[in-house]
Amino acid sequence: KAGVTQTPRYLIKTRGQQVTLSCSPISGHRSVSWYQQTPGQGLQFLFEYFSETQRNKGNFPGRFSGRQFSNSRSEMNVSTLELGDSALYLCASSRTGGPNTDTQYFGPGTRLTVL
Amino acid sequence: DQQVKQNSPSLSVQEGRISILNCDYTNSMFDYFLWYKKYPAEGPTFLISISSIKDKNEDGRFTVFLNKSAKHLSLHIVPSQPGDSAVYFCAASSASGSARQLTFGSGTQLTVLP
Numbered sequence: 001k002a003g004v005t006q007t008p009r010y011l012i013k014t015r016g017q018q019v020t021l022s023c024s025p026i027s028g029h030r031s032v033s034w035y036q037q038t039p040g041q042g043l044q045f046l047f048e049y050f051s052e053t054q055r056n057k058g059n060f061p062g063r064f065s066g067r068q069f070s071n072s073r074s075e076m077n078v079s080t081l082e083l084g085d086s087a088l089y090l091c092a093s094s095r096t097g098g099p100n101t102d103t104q105y106f107g108p109g110t111r112l113t114v115l
Numbered sequence: 116d117q118q119v120k121q122n123s124p125s126l127s128v129q130e131g132r133i134s135i136l137n138c139d140y141t142n143s144m145f146d147y148f149l150w151y152k153k154y155p156a157e158g159p160t161f162l163i164s165i166s167s168i169k170d171k172n173e174d175g176r177f178t179v180f181l182n183k184s185a186k187h188l189s190l191h192i193v194p195s196q197p198g199d200s201a202v203y204f205c206a207a208s209s210a211s212g213s214a215r216q217l218t219f220g221s222g223t224q225l226t227v228l229p
Contacts, residue, residue, distance in 0.1 A: 004158070033217070035217075042204075042219055043159075044217045056215075058216070065207070090219075103149065106160070107158050108157050109156075
């Protein structure tokens with residue numbers, strides 16, 4: 001079974017630009033979560049989607065947004081990039097992400113560098 | 116406010132010996148705990164999990180212990196192997212309505228010396 005895939009793996013952008021990252025979950029998984037990893041803050045939860053609906057959201061500004069498609073693939077968008085947005089963005093999928101204690105499986109991440 | 120803490124940023128262990136990684140949490144609503152291993156430039160890999168109704172879960176060389184009264188969990192790796200060298204994250208989860216989110220610790224770099 002193929003794992004979680006993320007594209008692109010690396011991105012370099014400049015301040016003020018916007019960026020879109022893509023995530024394809026494991027086949028059969030309907031929940032997709034996004035996390036930001038930075039050296040100073042560790043892994044921080046961004047948001048979670050299930051059946052094309054955002055169910056849960058972390059403490060990030062509105063510049064960070066996402067969506068999920070009917071095939072469970074998900075995208076996240078960051079507008080008006082700031083230097084502090086440089087991070088590894090990780091996507092994780094699980095069957096339902098519900099209270100039945102699903103395990104989340106992570107993709108390799110997209111390394112975003114903002115200059 | 117760090118709800119999940121890994122107080123040891125690094126740990127070195129000799130090959131063949133036991134590695135013990137520790138994690139403390141503050142939120143009593145957490146009911147599911149996981150350990151992930153992460154190599155540089157890769158996403159975290161799921162290792163083992165434990166529900167709050169248990170106090171121990173074992174999978175091969177990996178055992179996770181949960182002490183709910185102390186709000187503490189630990190990961191034991193026996194015997195440790197050089198390939199185990201990686202950053203280990205503990206994560207905790209609670210149901211938020213119909214969804215779950217993971218709260219991660221800051222990680223512990225484990226180095227297994229040959």
